[in-house]
Amino acid sequence: MVRTTRGTTLTEAGATLLARADAVHNALHDAREELSALADLRAGTVRLAAFPSAAATLVPTAVRALHDRHAGVQVTLVEQEPPEAAAGVLAGDVDVALVFGYDGPPADDGSLAWVPLGVEPLHLVLARDAGAPARTTPTWLAAQDWVAGCERCRQHLVASCRTAGFEPRLLHESDDYVVVQNLVAHGLGITVLPQLALTAFRHPDVDARPATGFGERHVGMVHRPGAESVPAVRALMERLQEAAAEVLSLRSGARGRPRASRRPAPARG
Known part of the structure; x- marks a missing residue:
């Protein structure tokens, strides 16, 4: 400050500091407003990855419900198989991933938290005019042509057939369950598909038909530990749990490690 006959005035340095102080004050105010919007679910973005059948069933219901309650929260979706989706979470490219494992949660090194959503049965899918016996036997199944799905699904199919005592004759492969069912419908093979597909x-x-000899799929979410405390992430996880409850059986005694399997705390709003 400099005293003059008219009072005091700011020095050049003082005027510069005052301008900076005003900028800092405005920036802090804007930051508080943005944080408040995130906490109150008036804003925020959640990056979601999901395997195809979950992306077609659970995700639309959950995201629509989230938008209805919190219109300012944006969800982005990428369709990925479980290994790639989990890797995206670990890399920080994705906040939450919908994944599955056969007969238990998917294996990992414990770096991610696991939230179970439910268990889905597997079904033997046949053409209506396939002439299949009322009870299919390994001998009958071994005589059929087969349509296989994604790499992990194909590995599980082959392993299950070998356990039953036969080697499946795989003629067709497709990751698309619509393509798979069309091939089956045209009498070009039989397959095993999960409930969500x-x-x-x-x-x-x-x-x-129920394919009890092929096991079941455990569906759940994985996220980095602590991500569930982010309001927008927590809100989406809750909506996914609600959507899964409509179509999957949540089994408390599911095999596999618990890995932070508790329900996320309710989001505000």
């Missing part, structure tokens, strides 16, 4: 799309010319 049949929920997403059911060809009118196929029959589906």
Whole structure:
């Protein structure tokens, strides 16, 4: 400050500091407003990865419910198989990933938290005019052509067939459950599909029977520890749990490590 006959005035240095102080004050105010919007779910972005049948069934229901309650929260989706989706979470490219494992949670090194969503049965899918016996036997199954799915699904299919005592004759492979069912409907093979795939799309010319000998799929979410404390992430996880409860069986005694399997705390708003 400099005293003059008219009072005091700011020095050049003082005027510069005052301008900076005003800028800092405004920046802090804006930051508080942005943080408040995030905490109150008036804003925020959640990056989600999901395997195809979950992306077609659980995700639309959950994201629509989230938008209805918190219109300012944006969800981005990328479709990925579980290994790639989990790797995206570890790399920080994704906040939450929908994944599955056969007969238990997918294996990892414990770096990610696991939240179970439910268990889905597997079904033997046949053409309506396949002439299959009421009870299929390993001998009958061994005589059929097979349609296989994604790499992990194909590995599980082959392992299950070998356990039953036969080697499946794989003629066709596709990651697309619509393509798979169309091939089956045209009599070009039989296959095994999980419940979510049949929920997403059911060809009118196929029959589906319980395939108990092929096990079941455990569906859940993985995220980095602590991510559930972010309001927008927590809110999406809750909506995914609600959507899964409509189509999956949540089994408390599911095998596999618990890995932070508790329900996220309710989000505000």
